[in-house]
Every structure is written in C-alpha cells, then in structure tokens.
Amino acid sequence: MPPPTPLSDEDLLAALRAGQAGAFEQLVKQYGARVLNTCLGLVPQRADAEDLTQEVFVEVYTQLASFRGEAKLSTWVYRIAVNKCLEWQRHRKRQKRFAFITSLFGADSNEPTHDPPDYEHPGVLAERREQAALLLQAVARLPERQQAAFTLFHLEGLPHSEIAAALELSTGAVESLLHRAKGTLRQQLGAYYRDFVAG
DSSP states (O other): OOOOOOOOHHHHHHHHHTTOTTHHHHHHHHHHHHHHHHHHHHOSOHHHHHHHHHHHHHHHHHHGGGOOOSSOHHHHHHHHHHHHHHHHHHHHHHHHHHHHHHHHTTOOOOOOOOOOOOOOOTTSOGGGHHHHHHHHHHHHTSOHHHHHHHIIIIISOOOHHHHHHHHTOOHHHHHHHHHHHHHHHHHHHTHHHHHHSOO
C-alpha cells in the first residue's frame, strides 16, 4: 500500500486546527525527519538530537493555538527546532563553565563526562563521517546565528528566504551570516571544508 500523499502546509494546518484525527501524526511524519536532521546539525549527540526533536513537536502541539500563520507552517517548525537547539547549547555551556569553576576550587564536580560527537547526519556518506565530524566541531564554534544559517542552508537545503523567515531576519542578513560562516570555516578547516561543502 503506497504511503499517503503529504498534505500542503495549508491543509495540514487546517486539519490540526480542526482537531482532525491523525492530523498531528501526519505532521510528525512529514516533518519529523527534517527536524531531526536540523537538530543533528546543531547538537553533537544523536540521543540529544532525538530528545530535542520530541521537545520540538511537544512545543508545536502546545503552541499551535497561538500560531497566527504569518510564516509557513514548515518555517515555524524549523524556527522552534533551531531555538530549542540553541537553548540546549547555551545550557550545556553554562554546565561546563560551572564545572570548570568548581574544579578551580578543588571540589569534586558532578558534571557527567560527555562522549565525543557522533556525527551521523543521514545526508552524510559513511566514508565522509570523519570529515563531517571535523566540520560539526568547527560549526559548533561559530556564533549562534551563523550556526543556524549554515545548518539550514547546507544540511537542510533551505533557500535563503525560508532561512530568513525561520530566523526572523532579512534575506540580506542571512547571506551575510552564511558568508561570514564560510569564511571562518574555510580558514579553520582548509581542504576539509572544500571537500565537504560545495561552493
């Protein structure tokens, strides 16, 4: 039996607001993989990315009544995903700073040890995983908005206009973010960057 035809953003939003049976499940089917891919581009551990993906859809569900439709449904979902991941990053940085300060005073830290990033984005071929891991580590050092713009453009393939809507920026600002991100990554990674990212 062939899979059901994806609904347009407008039809899906109408079904969700009408409380139609299966509408939210359809939303998760249509956008679940995309949201996970976005999270994998911004969060190093797959388990964390999967948890954040669930949180994204919980927020979509709880905030649906307040969504005014000023942006496309997909753009709104991407915006929530990016914000969730950046919040996670900020929380992790605070944890690490606290653990470092605690260690300066000789106290035992309860900070858990973190595994190295397991970069397994589905768009990356197995033989390029090592290069991808280096790229991910470099992207994680970029300013937040550059990280988000780079991930949505290079890993999700979104056009500048949709990235601008998701990040609530102008198209020109997105182009500037991408230009600065590319310059920094080229400088840090050299040939690895050229091999991994076209253009």
